[in-house]
Amino acid sequence: MKYESELQIAVSAVRAASKVCQQVQANLVTAATLEKKDKSPVTVADFASQAVVCGALKAAFPGVPVVGEEDSKELREDEAAELRAKVAQHAGMSEAEALEAIDHGGFDPASDPGVTTYWTLDPIDGTKGFLRGEQYAVALGLIENGKVVLGVLGCPNLDGGLLMTAVRGEGAKKLSIDGEGTDGETVGVSDIEDVSQANFCESVESGHSDQDASVKIASELGITAEPYRIDSQCKYAAVARGNAAIYLRLPTRPGYREKIWDHAAGMIVVEEAGGTVTDVLGKPVDFSLGRTLENNRGIIATNGKFHERVVEVVSGAITVVD
Numbered sequence: 001m002k003y004e005s006e007l008q009i010a011v012s013a014v015r016a017a018s019k020v021c022q023q024v025q026a027n028l029v030t031a032a033t034l035e036k037k038d039k040s041p042v043t044v045a046d047f048a049s050q051a052v053v054c055g056a057l058k059a060a061f062p063g064v065p066v067v068g069e070e071d072s073k074e075l076r077e078d079e080a081a082e083l084r085a086k087v088a089q090h091a092g093m094s095e096a097e098a099l100e101a102i103d104h105g106g107f108d109p110a111s112d113p114g115v116t117t118y119w120t121l122d123p124i125d126g127t128k129g130f131l132r133g134e135q136y137a138v139a140l141g142l143i144e145n146g147k148v149v150l151g152v153l154g155c156p157n158l159d160g161g162l163l164m165t166a167v168r169g170e171g172a173k174k175l176s177i178d179g180e181g182t183d184g185e186t187v188g189v190s191d192i193e194d195v196s197q198a199n200f201c202e203s204v205e206s207g208h209s210d211q212d213a214s215v216k217i218a219s220e221l222g223i224t225a226e227p228y229r230i231d232s233q234c235k236y237a238a239v240a241r242g243n244a245a246i247y248l249r250l251p252t253r254p255g256y257r258e259k260i261w262d263h264a265a266g267m268i269v270v271e272e273a274g275g276t277v278t279d280v281l282g283k284p285v286d287f288s289l290g291r292t293l294e295n296n297r298g299i300i301a302t303n304g305k306f307h308e309r310v311v312e313v314v315s316g317a318i319t320v321v322d
């Protein structure tokens, strides 16, 4: 199999980071933090998760850079001493090791177009879901020449903890988050062919996807099922295993660019499960342009049976402003 050692390391790193996140969610997300809308639990988990994954990638593949969502700037400040200690404790590292590992994720592909192979990491995707005690994901993808070739998506709260993996051309698999190794059950998209019978998933947060537009689009497609709102790249997992046939992420404001780590792992999992992923205008998703998907707007993922029809209706229903 291709990418065998990359997959092995990625799976074990995402499993370890998922456990760190589960522990933080169990210990630090409380009724009091929910009440106060206190974001500190996710901050600890975000940094610790990035430290764990980047530490493992740096040890195994020192020459392959990582495009991670977080950096250690805030964590290095004097006022962050307490936070820094918590991060190191949850990551199981010294403070210096944790800071160094986090900064291994500081690569920007736009800064060096000669580098065409890199990892991209979202240490916690769906931070708002994490804080609500709901769904979130640890998402790691490997990019080569602008395309995702491998993805590992940890979904610690989905069905008691599952992990989806995909290697380009080799299908998508479902593994337990607590297990070992990389063997798993093959997953496949829904086989619904009539779009009116499909259901779609979207963000819980209305600021991340235009939920008013999705109501109109669903009605035009003849879809009557309620939207399935779920946080994070768990939406891609839902499409990959047939819980939803469509994922709509519709631009909410001009100027926003999707981040590569918000899509790499989820996208390859859906594609390898038999689905199709493009942006809202039907363009292929280009991961070669830096930390963002500069040339794409929004996302449409489907089971592949009526993708063009969905793109057509979405293109007619929304105006994409730069």
Ligand SMILES: Nc1ncnc2c1ncn2[C@@H]1O[C@H](COP(=O)(O)OS(=O)(=O)O)[C@@H](OP(=O)(O)O)[C@H]1O
Pocket (backbone or CB within 6 Å): 069, 122, 124, 125, 126, 127, 128, 129, 203, 204, 205, 207, 208, 209, 230, 231, 232, 233, 235, 252, 253, 256, 259, 262
């Ligand atoms: N305006 C806008 N449009 C689109 N996307 C945005 C926007 N603002 C933020 N983000 C990114 O959304 C990521 C969270 O994704 P979801 O919407 O799937 O999850 S959630 O409903 O917020 O839980 C979230 O990822 P995390 O920061 O990792 O949680 C952001 O990178």
Ligand SMILES: [Mg+2]
Pocket (backbone or CB within 6 Å): 122, 124, 125, 126, 261, 262
């Ligand atoms: Mg994210």
Ligand SMILES: [Mg+2]
Pocket (backbone or CB within 6 Å): 069, 122, 123, 124, 125, 126, 127
């Ligand atoms: Mg994140």
Ligand SMILES: [Mg+2]
Pocket (backbone or CB within 6 Å): 069, 127
């Ligand atoms: Mg974020």
